[in-house]
Amino acid sequence: MLTLISTVSATTSLPEKASVISNGISKSSLNIIPLLVIMAIFYFLVLNPQQKRSKEHKQMLNTLKNGDKIITNGGIIGTITSIEETNAMCIATASDTIIQITKEAVLKKI
16 A cells, blocks of 8 residues: 555656646646637638528528529529518419419529
């Protein structure tokens, strides 16, 4: 038992602890730096562009008007015939078929 205590106290000497405190950075705090770098890369490569696309899509939805040609998320191509206040619109497709869709179903303007 005495040898175990002496080996533990010998491995953690006071000068070693003092050097960690005087430098201000320990090995465990250096391990978090790669994680922070990965999080920053993830934000700038994935989250930031997605937020930008979402903002542009909302802006495009707000500028839709009668007569605009659109493509829906389902791939239907049509022309807007009327826009209702309840977040819905009617589009005319080929052969005069009228379809009622929500604004969120619009993928892009042609």
